[in-house]
Amino acid sequence: MENQLEQRKLWSALSDLFVDAKVDYKQIAEALKDFSIEEIEFALFERVAPVCISNMLAPIPPIWWYFDEDQLASDIEALIRKRARQGVIGKCACAVQRCLIRRIGSSTWAELKAEIETAKAAKGMTCRSQ
Numbered sequence: 001m002e003n004q005l006e007q008r009k010l011w012s013a014l015s016d017l018f019v020d021a022k023v024d025y026k027q028i029a030e031a032l033k034d035f036s037i038e039e040i041e042f043a044l045f046e047r048v049a050p051v052c053i054s055n056m057l058a059p060i061p062p063i064w065w066y067f068d069e070d071q072l073a074s075d076i077e078a079l080i081r082k083r084a085r086q087g088v089i090g091k092c093a094c095a096v097q098r099c100l101i102r103r104i105g106s107s108t109w110a111e112l113k114a115e116i117e118t119a120k121a122a123k124g125m126t127c128r129s130q
Contacts, residue, residue: 008073010035010043015067017044017108018052029115033123037113044109049101051075057104 013031017023032040051072055063083094 012069014048018056025115029119033119
């Protein structure tokens with residue numbers, strides 16, 4: 001159960017990258033500093049972005065402030081189930097989608113990653129000084 005709660009926390013924090021409001025990278029990084037960079041990157045590009053990116057690309061995004069955490073988790077779990085059932089064509093389409101999402105999100109990821117590394121370094125300094 002704790003792992004599921006941690007995943008929801010991770011997904012929810014990352015979904016803030018896709019709202020129609022100014023993104024607070026420091027706040028997101030602070031929420032994610034206890035996760036590994038690899039875990040965050042996987043969650044961003046394989047779970048959250050495929051579900052949330054349409055909000056970012058819409059001319060008038062329907063989600064302005066935050067994604068509902070329960071709906072977000074439900075949508076991501078549905079995506080995971082759908083991908084598990086995909087055939088060859090579906091897997092190819094998914095691979096193309098992954099490439100597009102990575103290209104669109106590369107600068108966002110670079111900025112978030114830098115903030116996470118800063119937050120992790122600050123956390124490490126705090127732990128050593130105690």
